[in-house]
Amino acid sequence: MLRLPPFVVLQPETPEQAVAAWHPEAVYMAGGTDLLPNLKHGLGAPKQLISLNRLPRGGILIEAEQLVVCASTTLSELAQSKLVRGLAPPLARAASLVASPQIRNAGTLGGNILLDTRCLFYNQTAFWRRALGHCLKAEGDWCHVIGGPKTCVAAQSSDTVPVLLGLDASVELLGASGARVLALRDLFRFNGMDHLKLEPGELLTRVFIPRPAPGFRGTYEKLRVRDSIDFPQLGLAISGTWEGTTPKTLDIVVGAAGPIPKPIGKLEAFCGQELTDEGIEAIAELVRKGTRPNEAIHGDPAWRRQMSAVMTRRALTALRDA
C-alpha cells in the first residue's frame, strides 16, 4: 500500500492568507489529484499542505471583453460551462478529455496549468526509482531518457495548456509583494526539473482569455492509450478565425512532447487564402517537423511524431469544412 507522508493541513480562507502561510517547506493543494499521488510515490515530503479549498470561488465570467476563470474552477465545471463552450469551445473540450469524471470533479484549472512534468522514470514508487538508481529530477544525477547529467526532458502533460496558449491566455499570480499578470507563454521554461517561472510562494488566482474574434473555430485533439483516463501522449490545439474555408489567423500548439508546449511557426503563409487539401498536407508536415517527442512518456516517439501530422490533417479538414 502506498502511504502519504505525515504533514499538517492549513485551510486559509482568503488568497492573501494562503500566500502569507506559504514557506519553503509548504505546498499549495487545490484538488490534490496531481500532488497527492506524487506524495504517495515519495516525490516530495512537505511539512505543510496549504489547502485552497476554502478560498472564495470566483467562477467563470465575462469581464472587459475577456473570459475570466477562477483558478479553483474544476475541470468538470469548465467542460460544462455554457460560457466556455460558447466562447472557447476547445478549452471546454480539452477539460472534458482530462483523466476521468472523478478526477475532473476534483481537479482544478489552476492545478492543471501548474501540474508537475511527467516521466516514466520519475512517476514511480520510491522502491522502483531506487532499484533504477534514481534520476536527475529526483534523488539522482543522470537522465535515463537522453542519457546525460544536465537536462531533464520530462513532459509538460496538461491538456488545457496547449489550448490556453493558442487562445493567448494570461494568468494572475499573487505573491508576497502583490499581484502580477503574466502571459501564459512566458510561464514555462525548457527544464523538466523546474519548468515553471514562478516566484517562490506565488499563488495562481485567475486565468484571463481574450474573447475570440468573430469567425473563431478551434479544437483540441488528444492521443492516448485509453480514452477513459490516460494523460496525453500528444496534445494538439488548433485555433483560428475563418471566413468560410479561408483562415484569417491560425495557431497550432503541440503538447506532451517535452517540458514546454510547442507552438508551430510559419502558419501565416496559409492565412488569407482558401485552405486547400494541399495546404492542409503542408501544415501537417510543418507540425510533424516541429514535433519531437521523446521517450519520457508512453508511446514510440517516431509513431507519436507521425501521429501529429495525422491528427493535424484530420482536425484541420474538419475545421475547414465545418
Ligand SMILES: Cc1cc2nc3c(=O)[nH]c(=O)nc-3n(C[C@H](O)[C@H](O)[C@H](O)COP(=O)(O)OP(=O)(O)OC[C@H]3O[C@@H](n4cnc5c(N)ncnc54)[C@H](O)[C@@H]3O)c2cc1C
Ligand atoms: C490517473 C490520473 C490521470 C490523469 N490524467 C490527466 C490527463 O489526462 N490530463 C491532464 O492534464 N492531467 C491529468 N491528470 C493530472 C491532474 O488530475 C490534473 O492535471 C488536475 O487538473 C490537477 O489539478 P488539481 O487541482 O488536482 O492540482 P493539485 O494536485 O492540487 O496541484 C497540482 C500542482 O499545482 C500546484 N497548485 C495547484 N493549484 C495552485 C494554485 N492555485 N496556485 C499555485 N499552485 C497551485 C500544487 O502545489 C501542485 O504542485 C491525471 C491524474 C491522475 C491521478
Ligand code: SF4
Ligand atoms: S526526463 Fe530524465 S531526468 Fe527527467 S524525469 Fe525523466 S529520466 Fe528523470
